Amino acid sequence: MILAFSLSACFKKYDGKINIDGSSSVYPLTEAVAEEFRKVEPNVRVTVGISGTGGGFKKFLRGETDISDASRPISKSELEISRKNGIQFIEIPVSYDGMAIVVSPKNDFVDYITVEELRTMWAPESQGKVTTWKQVRDSWPNVPLNLYGAGTSSGTYDYFTEAINGKAKSSRGDYTASEDDNVLVQGVSSDRNGVGYFGLAYYSENKNKLKLIPVKVTAEAKAIYPTEETVQNGTYQPLSRPEFIYVNAKAATKPFVKKFIKFYMENAAVLAKEVGYIPLPTSVYDLSYKRFENLKSGSVFENKSIVGVDLFQLLSEK
Incomplete structure (x- = not known):
């Protein structure tokens, strides 16, 4: 009986799988969100890895992951690879650090x-x-x-x-x-x-x-x-920065990914505090989620420096 149970657990059929990798800095928040999400959606498998922001983007731009954690915006060279590989994405700020x-x-x-x-x-x-x-x-x-x-x-x-x-x-x-x-x-x-x-x-x-x-x-x-x-309030300068998740645009159309991102946006502020990060203003979460719902692809930081940036203003302009 025990063996049968173990085998059934190993080969459980999920309604969907979400593969996340990337920044070690964003990992604590994304893993906290994933842990809470698993409680309400146990039939969706969410895995979160750590390859660093650059390593995560390499996997993401090869189409190997659905979501990439990033402690900086996607770079110019990475944008070129995304276009070459036909990988569209939605950029979502999730916290300050x-x-x-x-x-x-x-x-x-x-x-x-x-x-x-x-x-x-x-x-x-x-x-x-x-x-x-x-x-x-x-x-x-x-x-x-x-x-x-x-x-x-x-x-x-x-x-x-x-x-x-x-x-x-x-x-x-x-x-x-x-x-x-x-x-x-x-x-x-x-x-x-x-x-x-x-x-x-x-x-x-x-x-x-x-x-x-x-x-x-x-x-x-x-x-x-x-x-x-x-x-x-921006007084801890120049070492304050926003952190991000990047969602593959094709994956973003899947119902279980939509549920996960909605859950992420609704819970990021509370969970950010729990893991030692600083939540974004509610207005920024709202703008980001609207961009996700509208499948607004691309980076608002293309050709822009991230140091001292006003997220609300930047998201409002795009």
Whole structure:
């Protein structure tokens, strides 16, 4: 009897299957939505993977996934591939994220950091040259500067490098890199001389292992922590960003995918808070869902920078 039950569970017939992959930053929210959706729609199979934003888009643009999680908008080169491959998509912002700058709790000398100091740490020309904390700020100790950051397939990498260094993918390469933010958490938390960046949700899940560092836009400015208020009102700059899901336009016509996206939009605000992200304004969720219902394809960010963007205004224009 037990064997028969196990076999029936393994070969369960679903009414539909939704395959999702992509950003590790968006994963906690999408997985939370999928988990709740499975409770109300147990006959729809929803799988959520982590390949990084770039890795997720590769699968998505080959038609291998229905939905792609992304912590940045689709890039110009990816747009060209989508057109070449005949893959149309609907772009949906799902939350805000404040990128967290973190050190080990054992670090007793960093109380804030400036954007210029982050640039000194991460600029391409700093590779092999800026190797100690003292080189970044003279009052800091002369100890090794160990950097931890997103891998090059990560949307977090693209956004951070654009926001801090002025150009996406412009970064030194001599740092510990991973598309899996949990690896970065582990690295920074156990390294007294380490500093890293990743999505706020991963800091929220690991507060007991990490020390969050506030950021100053200039040395004279106030140091700002990423919080729901500072990310929503735009004062945590330039490290506040929207996060997205991309839905294959053909998949979007399937009834069970429509149900899932409707459920996502209705529950994203509450679940975003639960997993450590910042919900979008209701007006943005409403505009995004209307675009989905109308199968409005393409990216509103084509030829536009994402840094400091007003989502409501941008969505209203398109």
